[in-house]
Amino acid sequence: MRYDIGIVGTGPAGISAAITAKIRNKNIILFGNKDLSEKMVKAHSIKNYTGLPNVTGNELANDMKKHLESLDIEITDKKVNAVYSMGKYFALQVGKEMIECSSLILATGVIQSKTLKNEDEFVGKGVSYCATCDAHFCKGKDVG
Ligand SMILES: Cc1cc2nc3c(=O)[nH]c(=O)nc-3n(C[C@H](O)[C@H](O)[C@H](O)COP(=O)(O)OP(=O)(O)OC[C@H]3O[C@@H](n4cnc5c(N)ncnc54)[C@H](O)[C@@H]3O)c2cc1C
Structure with missing residues:
Protein backbone atom coordinates (compact mmCIF):
# COMPACT_ATOMS: atom_id res chain seq x y z
CA MET A 1 0.00 0.00 0.00
CA ARG A 2 1.23 3.49 -0.82
CA TYR A 3 0.18 6.42 1.43
CA ASP A 4 -0.65 9.81 -0.08
CA ILE A 5 1.51 11.56 2.49
CA GLY A 6 4.11 10.38 4.98
CA ILE A 7 4.74 12.79 7.87
CA VAL A 8 7.80 12.40 10.08
CA GLY A 9 7.56 14.18 13.43
CA THR A 10 4.89 14.65 16.07
CA GLY A 11 5.82 18.13 17.24
CA PRO A 12 3.48 21.06 16.48
CA ALA A 13 4.63 21.12 12.83
CA GLY A 14 3.97 17.43 12.13
CA ILE A 15 0.64 17.45 13.96
CA SER A 16 -0.59 20.53 12.07
CA ALA A 17 0.41 18.85 8.81
CA ALA A 18 -1.37 15.61 9.79
CA ILE A 19 -4.58 17.40 10.77
CA THR A 20 -4.67 19.47 7.61
CA ALA A 21 -3.95 16.46 5.39
CA LYS A 22 -6.56 14.32 7.13
CA ILE A 23 -9.37 16.86 6.81
CA ARG A 24 -8.54 16.97 3.11
CA ASN A 25 -9.17 13.22 2.98
CA LYS A 26 -5.56 12.24 2.40
CA ASN A 27 -4.42 8.80 3.35
CA ILE A 28 -1.57 9.56 5.75
CA ILE A 29 0.97 7.89 7.99
CA LEU A 30 2.38 9.91 10.91
CA PHE A 31 5.67 8.88 12.53
CA GLY A 32 6.83 10.18 15.88
CA ASN A 33 6.21 9.31 19.48
CA LYS A 34 3.12 9.00 21.65
CA ASP A 35 4.29 11.86 23.90
CA LEU A 36 4.39 14.06 20.79
CA SER A 37 7.39 16.34 21.38
CA GLU A 38 9.85 16.34 24.23
CA LYS A 39 10.53 20.01 23.52
CA MET A 40 6.92 21.10 23.62
CA VAL A 41 6.26 19.22 26.87
CA LYS A 42 9.25 20.91 28.51
CA ALA A 43 7.85 24.40 27.89
CA HIS A 44 6.41 25.55 31.21
CA SER A 45 4.59 28.56 29.76
CA ILE A 46 3.81 29.28 26.12
CA LYS A 47 2.53 32.76 25.38
CA ASN A 48 2.77 32.97 21.60
CA TYR A 49 0.47 30.17 20.40
CA THR A 50 -2.40 31.72 18.46
CA GLY A 51 -5.70 31.52 20.32
CA LEU A 52 -4.12 30.12 23.51
CA PRO A 53 -2.55 33.13 25.24
CA ASN A 54 -1.17 31.23 28.23
CA VAL A 55 -0.80 27.50 28.07
CA THR A 56 1.75 25.02 29.37
CA GLY A 57 3.53 22.67 26.97
CA ASN A 58 1.81 19.74 28.64
CA GLU A 59 -1.66 21.26 28.23
CA LEU A 60 -0.97 22.03 24.59
CA ALA A 61 0.31 18.50 23.98
CA ASN A 62 -2.80 17.00 25.62
CA ASP A 63 -5.10 19.16 23.50
CA MET A 64 -3.16 18.17 20.39
CA LYS A 65 -3.51 14.48 21.32
CA LYS A 66 -7.29 14.95 21.71
CA HIS A 67 -7.41 16.69 18.32
CA LEU A 68 -5.59 13.76 16.70
CA GLU A 69 -7.92 11.26 18.38
CA SER A 70 -11.01 13.17 17.25
CA LEU A 71 -9.88 12.72 13.66
CA ASP A 72 -8.79 9.09 14.15
CA ILE A 73 -5.19 9.94 13.36
CA GLU A 74 -2.88 7.32 14.75
CA ILE A 75 0.77 7.84 15.60
CA THR A 76 3.15 5.21 14.33
CA ASP A 77 5.59 5.22 17.23
CA LYS A 78 8.66 4.27 15.22
CA LYS A 79 11.82 5.99 14.09
CA VAL A 80 12.29 6.62 10.39
CA ASN A 81 15.88 5.55 9.74
CA ALA A 82 16.27 6.65 6.12
CA VAL A 83 14.36 8.27 3.30
CA TYR A 84 14.85 7.38 -0.37
CA SER A 85 13.53 9.41 -3.26
CA MET A 86 12.28 6.87 -5.84
CA GLY A 87 11.22 9.36 -8.52
CA LYS A 88 7.42 9.26 -8.28
CA TYR A 89 7.30 8.27 -4.62
CA PHE A 90 9.37 8.08 -1.42
CA ALA A 91 10.46 4.96 0.38
CA LEU A 92 10.88 5.25 4.14
CA GLN A 93 13.00 2.75 5.95
CA VAL A 94 11.46 1.97 9.33
CA GLY A 95 13.42 -0.80 11.01
CA LYS A 96 13.38 -3.65 8.52
CA GLU A 97 10.21 -2.40 6.85
CA MET A 98 9.91 -0.13 3.79
CA ILE A 99 6.92 2.23 3.71
CA GLU A 100 5.90 4.02 0.51
CA CYS A 101 4.29 7.43 0.22
CA SER A 102 3.65 9.73 -2.74
CA SER A 103 4.61 12.87 -0.80
CA LEU A 104 6.70 13.37 2.29
CA ILE A 105 6.69 16.05 4.99
CA LEU A 106 9.75 16.16 7.23
CA ALA A 107 8.84 17.84 10.53
CA THR A 108 11.65 16.40 12.61
CA GLY A 109 12.55 19.60 14.47
CA VAL A 110 16.14 20.34 15.38
CA ILE A 111 18.43 19.08 18.10
CA GLN A 112 20.78 21.57 19.76
CA SER A 113 24.22 20.33 20.67
CA LYS A 114 24.75 20.56 24.41
C1 LIG B 1 11.91 24.66 27.41
C2 LIG B 1 11.36 25.08 26.05
C3 LIG B 1 10.44 26.12 25.99
C4 LIG B 1 9.93 26.52 24.75
N1 LIG B 1 9.00 27.55 24.73
C5 LIG B 1 8.49 27.95 23.55
C6 LIG B 1 7.53 29.02 23.50
O1 LIG B 1 7.13 29.57 24.52
N2 LIG B 1 7.09 29.39 22.27
C7 LIG B 1 7.52 28.80 21.11
O2 LIG B 1 7.09 29.19 20.03
N3 LIG B 1 8.41 27.79 21.14
C8 LIG B 1 8.91 27.37 22.32
N4 LIG B 1 9.84 26.35 22.34
C9 LIG B 1 10.29 25.80 21.07
C10 LIG B 1 9.28 24.79 20.54
O3 LIG B 1 9.11 23.74 21.49
C11 LIG B 1 9.81 24.24 19.23
O4 LIG B 1 10.04 25.32 18.34
C12 LIG B 1 8.78 23.30 18.61
O5 LIG B 1 8.55 22.17 19.45
C13 LIG B 1 9.28 22.85 17.25
O6 LIG B 1 8.25 22.06 16.72
P1 LIG B 1 8.54 21.03 15.56
O7 LIG B 1 7.23 20.36 15.26
O8 LIG B 1 9.26 21.71 14.44
O9 LIG B 1 9.62 19.97 16.14
P2 LIG B 1 9.70 19.19 17.53
O10 LIG B 1 8.75 19.70 18.53
O11 LIG B 1 11.15 19.16 17.88
O12 LIG B 1 9.24 17.73 17.15
C14 LIG B 1 9.98 16.90 16.28
C15 LIG B 1 9.42 15.50 16.35
O13 LIG B 1 10.04 14.70 15.35
C16 LIG B 1 10.32 13.43 15.89
N5 LIG B 1 11.38 12.85 15.08
C17 LIG B 1 12.60 13.40 14.80
N6 LIG B 1 13.31 12.58 13.99
C18 LIG B 1 12.49 11.50 13.77
C19 LIG B 1 12.65 10.30 13.01
N7 LIG B 1 13.77 10.04 12.31
N8 LIG B 1 11.63 9.39 12.98
C20 LIG B 1 10.48 9.63 13.67
N9 LIG B 1 10.28 10.75 14.40
C21 LIG B 1 11.27 11.66 14.45
C22 LIG B 1 10.71 13.73 17.34
O14 LIG B 1 10.59 12.57 18.14
C23 LIG B 1 9.67 14.78 17.69
O15 LIG B 1 8.48 14.15 18.08
C24 LIG B 1 10.36 25.90 23.55
C25 LIG B 1 11.29 24.84 23.62
C26 LIG B 1 11.78 24.43 24.85
C27 LIG B 1 12.77 23.27 24.91
Missing part, protein backbone atom coordinates in the same frame (compact mmCIF):
# COMPACT_ATOMS: atom_id res chain seq x y z
CA THR A 115 27.99 22.37 25.07
CA LEU A 116 27.59 23.59 28.64
CA LYS A 117 27.93 21.69 31.90
CA ASN A 118 24.51 20.72 33.34
CA GLU A 119 22.80 22.34 30.35
CA ASP A 120 20.19 19.59 30.05
CA GLU A 121 19.17 19.92 33.67
CA PHE A 122 18.34 23.61 33.27
CA VAL A 123 16.46 23.54 29.97
CA GLY A 124 13.21 25.40 30.62
CA LYS A 125 14.54 26.67 33.95
CA GLY A 126 16.83 29.38 32.67
CA VAL A 127 18.47 27.77 29.65
CA SER A 128 16.59 28.63 26.47
CA TYR A 129 17.28 28.34 22.75
CA CYS A 130 14.56 30.71 21.57
CA ALA A 131 14.88 34.43 22.21
CA THR A 132 11.47 35.26 20.74
CA CYS A 133 9.81 32.62 22.98
CA ASP A 134 11.59 33.19 26.26
CA ALA A 135 13.23 36.62 26.35
CA HIS A 136 10.21 38.12 28.14
CA PHE A 137 10.76 35.71 31.07
CA CYS A 138 14.18 37.33 31.62
CA LYS A 139 13.09 40.95 31.44
CA GLY A 140 15.33 43.06 33.65
CA LYS A 141 17.65 40.13 34.45
CA ASP A 142 21.26 39.55 33.48
CA VAL A 143 21.50 37.04 30.65
CA GLY A 144 24.32 35.37 28.77
Whole structure:
Protein backbone atom coordinates (compact mmCIF):
# COMPACT_ATOMS: atom_id res chain seq x y z
CA MET A 1 0.00 0.00 0.00
CA ARG A 2 1.23 3.49 -0.82
CA TYR A 3 0.18 6.42 1.43
CA ASP A 4 -0.65 9.81 -0.08
CA ILE A 5 1.51 11.56 2.49
CA GLY A 6 4.11 10.38 4.98
CA ILE A 7 4.74 12.79 7.87
CA VAL A 8 7.80 12.40 10.08
CA GLY A 9 7.56 14.18 13.43
CA THR A 10 4.89 14.65 16.07
CA GLY A 11 5.82 18.13 17.24
CA PRO A 12 3.48 21.06 16.48
CA ALA A 13 4.63 21.12 12.83
CA GLY A 14 3.97 17.43 12.13
CA ILE A 15 0.64 17.45 13.96
CA SER A 16 -0.59 20.53 12.07
CA ALA A 17 0.41 18.85 8.81
CA ALA A 18 -1.37 15.61 9.79
CA ILE A 19 -4.58 17.40 10.77
CA THR A 20 -4.67 19.47 7.61
CA ALA A 21 -3.95 16.46 5.39
CA LYS A 22 -6.56 14.32 7.13
CA ILE A 23 -9.37 16.86 6.81
CA ARG A 24 -8.54 16.97 3.11
CA ASN A 25 -9.17 13.22 2.98
CA LYS A 26 -5.56 12.24 2.40
CA ASN A 27 -4.42 8.80 3.35
CA ILE A 28 -1.57 9.56 5.75
CA ILE A 29 0.97 7.89 7.99
CA LEU A 30 2.38 9.91 10.91
CA PHE A 31 5.67 8.88 12.53
CA GLY A 32 6.83 10.18 15.88
CA ASN A 33 6.21 9.31 19.48
CA LYS A 34 3.12 9.00 21.65
CA ASP A 35 4.29 11.86 23.90
CA LEU A 36 4.39 14.06 20.79
CA SER A 37 7.39 16.34 21.38
CA GLU A 38 9.85 16.34 24.23
CA LYS A 39 10.53 20.01 23.52
CA MET A 40 6.92 21.10 23.62
CA VAL A 41 6.26 19.22 26.87
CA LYS A 42 9.25 20.91 28.51
CA ALA A 43 7.85 24.40 27.89
CA HIS A 44 6.41 25.55 31.21
CA SER A 45 4.59 28.56 29.76
CA ILE A 46 3.81 29.28 26.12
CA LYS A 47 2.53 32.76 25.38
CA ASN A 48 2.77 32.97 21.60
CA TYR A 49 0.47 30.17 20.40
CA THR A 50 -2.40 31.72 18.46
CA GLY A 51 -5.70 31.52 20.32
CA LEU A 52 -4.12 30.12 23.51
CA PRO A 53 -2.55 33.13 25.24
CA ASN A 54 -1.17 31.23 28.23
CA VAL A 55 -0.80 27.50 28.07
CA THR A 56 1.75 25.02 29.37
CA GLY A 57 3.53 22.67 26.97
CA ASN A 58 1.81 19.74 28.64
CA GLU A 59 -1.66 21.26 28.23
CA LEU A 60 -0.97 22.03 24.59
CA ALA A 61 0.31 18.50 23.98
CA ASN A 62 -2.80 17.00 25.62
CA ASP A 63 -5.10 19.16 23.50
CA MET A 64 -3.16 18.17 20.39
CA LYS A 65 -3.51 14.48 21.32
CA LYS A 66 -7.29 14.95 21.71
CA HIS A 67 -7.41 16.69 18.32
CA LEU A 68 -5.59 13.76 16.70
CA GLU A 69 -7.92 11.26 18.38
CA SER A 70 -11.01 13.17 17.25
CA LEU A 71 -9.88 12.72 13.66
CA ASP A 72 -8.79 9.09 14.15
CA ILE A 73 -5.19 9.94 13.36
CA GLU A 74 -2.88 7.32 14.75
CA ILE A 75 0.77 7.84 15.60
CA THR A 76 3.15 5.21 14.33
CA ASP A 77 5.59 5.22 17.23
CA LYS A 78 8.66 4.27 15.22
CA LYS A 79 11.82 5.99 14.09
CA VAL A 80 12.29 6.62 10.39
CA ASN A 81 15.88 5.55 9.74
CA ALA A 82 16.27 6.65 6.12
CA VAL A 83 14.36 8.27 3.30
CA TYR A 84 14.85 7.38 -0.37
CA SER A 85 13.53 9.41 -3.26
CA MET A 86 12.28 6.87 -5.84
CA GLY A 87 11.22 9.36 -8.52
CA LYS A 88 7.42 9.26 -8.28
CA TYR A 89 7.30 8.27 -4.62
CA PHE A 90 9.37 8.08 -1.42
CA ALA A 91 10.46 4.96 0.38
CA LEU A 92 10.88 5.25 4.14
CA GLN A 93 13.00 2.75 5.95
CA VAL A 94 11.46 1.97 9.33
CA GLY A 95 13.42 -0.80 11.01
CA LYS A 96 13.38 -3.65 8.52
CA GLU A 97 10.21 -2.40 6.85
CA MET A 98 9.91 -0.13 3.79
CA ILE A 99 6.92 2.23 3.71
CA GLU A 100 5.90 4.02 0.51
CA CYS A 101 4.29 7.43 0.22
CA SER A 102 3.65 9.73 -2.74
CA SER A 103 4.61 12.87 -0.80
CA LEU A 104 6.70 13.37 2.29
CA ILE A 105 6.69 16.05 4.99
CA LEU A 106 9.75 16.16 7.23
CA ALA A 107 8.84 17.84 10.53
CA THR A 108 11.65 16.40 12.61
CA GLY A 109 12.55 19.60 14.47
CA VAL A 110 16.14 20.34 15.38
CA ILE A 111 18.43 19.08 18.10
CA GLN A 112 20.78 21.57 19.76
CA SER A 113 24.22 20.33 20.67
CA LYS A 114 24.75 20.56 24.41
CA THR A 115 27.99 22.37 25.07
CA LEU A 116 27.59 23.59 28.64
CA LYS A 117 27.93 21.69 31.90
CA ASN A 118 24.51 20.72 33.34
CA GLU A 119 22.80 22.34 30.35
CA ASP A 120 20.19 19.59 30.05
CA GLU A 121 19.17 19.92 33.67
CA PHE A 122 18.34 23.61 33.27
CA VAL A 123 16.46 23.54 29.97
CA GLY A 124 13.21 25.40 30.62
CA LYS A 125 14.54 26.67 33.95
CA GLY A 126 16.83 29.38 32.67
CA VAL A 127 18.47 27.77 29.65
CA SER A 128 16.59 28.63 26.47
CA TYR A 129 17.28 28.34 22.75
CA CYS A 130 14.56 30.71 21.57
CA ALA A 131 14.88 34.43 22.21
CA THR A 132 11.47 35.26 20.74
CA CYS A 133 9.81 32.62 22.98
CA ASP A 134 11.59 33.19 26.26
CA ALA A 135 13.23 36.62 26.35
CA HIS A 136 10.21 38.12 28.14
CA PHE A 137 10.76 35.71 31.07
CA CYS A 138 14.18 37.33 31.62
CA LYS A 139 13.09 40.95 31.44
CA GLY A 140 15.33 43.06 33.65
CA LYS A 141 17.65 40.13 34.45
CA ASP A 142 21.26 39.55 33.48
CA VAL A 143 21.50 37.04 30.65
CA GLY A 144 24.32 35.37 28.77
C1 LIG B 1 11.91 24.66 27.41
C2 LIG B 1 11.36 25.08 26.05
C3 LIG B 1 10.44 26.12 25.99
C4 LIG B 1 9.93 26.52 24.75
N1 LIG B 1 9.00 27.55 24.73
C5 LIG B 1 8.49 27.95 23.55
C6 LIG B 1 7.53 29.02 23.50
O1 LIG B 1 7.13 29.57 24.52
N2 LIG B 1 7.09 29.39 22.27
C7 LIG B 1 7.52 28.80 21.11
O2 LIG B 1 7.09 29.19 20.03
N3 LIG B 1 8.41 27.79 21.14
C8 LIG B 1 8.91 27.37 22.32
N4 LIG B 1 9.84 26.35 22.34
C9 LIG B 1 10.29 25.80 21.07
C10 LIG B 1 9.28 24.79 20.54
O3 LIG B 1 9.11 23.74 21.49
C11 LIG B 1 9.81 24.24 19.23
O4 LIG B 1 10.04 25.32 18.34
C12 LIG B 1 8.78 23.30 18.61
O5 LIG B 1 8.55 22.17 19.45
C13 LIG B 1 9.28 22.85 17.25
O6 LIG B 1 8.25 22.06 16.72
P1 LIG B 1 8.54 21.03 15.56
O7 LIG B 1 7.23 20.36 15.26
O8 LIG B 1 9.26 21.71 14.44
O9 LIG B 1 9.62 19.97 16.14
P2 LIG B 1 9.70 19.19 17.53
O10 LIG B 1 8.75 19.70 18.53
O11 LIG B 1 11.15 19.16 17.88
O12 LIG B 1 9.24 17.73 17.15
C14 LIG B 1 9.98 16.90 16.28
C15 LIG B 1 9.42 15.50 16.35
O13 LIG B 1 10.04 14.70 15.35
C16 LIG B 1 10.32 13.43 15.89
N5 LIG B 1 11.38 12.85 15.08
C17 LIG B 1 12.60 13.40 14.80
N6 LIG B 1 13.31 12.58 13.99
C18 LIG B 1 12.49 11.50 13.77
C19 LIG B 1 12.65 10.30 13.01
N7 LIG B 1 13.77 10.04 12.31
N8 LIG B 1 11.63 9.39 12.98
C20 LIG B 1 10.48 9.63 13.67
N9 LIG B 1 10.28 10.75 14.40
C21 LIG B 1 11.27 11.66 14.45
C22 LIG B 1 10.71 13.73 17.34
O14 LIG B 1 10.59 12.57 18.14
C23 LIG B 1 9.67 14.78 17.69
O15 LIG B 1 8.48 14.15 18.08
C24 LIG B 1 10.36 25.90 23.55
C25 LIG B 1 11.29 24.84 23.62
C26 LIG B 1 11.78 24.43 24.85
C27 LIG B 1 12.77 23.27 24.91
